[in-house]
Amino acid sequence: MSAIRTDDNYRIEPIVGRVAVLASGGLDSSVMLATLARNGRQVYPVYVRAGLTWESSELAVLRRFIRSLRNSYIKPLTVLKLPMSDVSGDHWSMTGRNVPGYNASVASNYILGRNLSLLAKTAILCARARIGEIAMAPLESNPFPDARPDFFRAFARAVELGVGIKLKIRTPFAGMTKAEVVRRGAGLRLDLTVSCARPRGNIHCGACTKCAERIEGFAAAQVDDPTIYARRPRRAP
Numbered sequence: 001m002s003a004i005r006t007d008d009n010y011r012i013e014p015i016v017g018r019v020a021v022l023a024s025g026g027l028d029s030s031v032m033l034a035t036l037a038r039n040g041r042q043v044y045p046v047y048v049r050a051g052l053t054w055e056s057s058e059l060a061v062l063r064r065f066i067r068s069l070r071n072s073y074i075k076p077l078t079v080l081k082l083p084m085s086d087v088s089g090d091h092w093s094m095t096g097r098n099v100p101g102y103n104a105s106v107a108s109n110y111i112l113g114r115n116l117s118l119l120a121k122t123a124i125l126c127a128r129a130r131i132g133e134i135a136m137a138p139l140e141s142n143p144f145p146d147a148r149p150d151f152f153r154a155f156a157r158a159v160e161l162g163v164g165i166k167l168k169i170r171t172p173f174a175g176m177t178k179a180e181v182v183r184r185g186a187g188l189r190l191d192l193t194v195s196c197a198r199p200r201g202n203i204h205c206g207a208c209t210k211c212a213e214r215i216e217g218f219a220a221a222q223v224d225d226p227t228i229y230a231r232r233p234r235r236a237p
Contacts, residue, residue: 010164014132020044025058027193028137031185037071050084053096057199065192099197100209115146127165135170178217191226206231
């Protein structure tokens with residue numbers, strides 16, 4: 001007689017069609033959110049507060065962007081809290097000091113364990129709400145170790161083993177450039193997105209690495225940039 005398996009006692013069956021979107025209020029995740037909703041998915045936007053200096057601006061603008069879509073497939077925004085100041089309190093993203101400048105490398109935006117922490121708490125939310133997919137919006141320019149396909153596969157496997165839900169991590173923009181995302185977002189309120197390390201509401205500083213990527217993305221896409229910048233942007237030489 002074979003041994004009785006108890007794993008099924010903890011199995012959680014996701015409801016087909018539901019997807020949690022890690023929505024930062026940034027251009028990439030906002031366009032992704034709108035795209036999934038247009039495709040008829042039941043979209044559950046999730047924002048995770050970690051204590052970063054720009055979060056209040058992102059949240060305010062994200063709420064306005066979601067309202068602008070007027071799409072019944074988009075569920076109310078869920079805001080989770082996962083404070084990271086006890087382990088990353090001295091990082092520029094927490095202090096607002098020494099923010100990477102316009103011409104700094106993309107790698108300077110790295111926040112250790114950022115995707116890991118975002119996914120960990122969101123995965124628990126998904127298990128409780130029977131959501132079988134989490135969508136994120138890293139682009140081709142994202143060089144970070146927790147934005148690689150093998151990391152996402154390993155994380156999904158760990159969640160299945162430890163939580164009991166078969167979870168898929170979707171990264172539909174992984175091979176895309178910022179310019180391609182800008183083009184895909186044509187017709188959306190892209191002015192209601194924030195890609196800045198020092199924003200004031202939806203007003204961008206125009207001087208940080210995140211602003212540089214945004215400015216260059218609109219320029220490469222040959223799309224008029226509706227963003228308000230606190231200082232006149234200077235294209236990198």
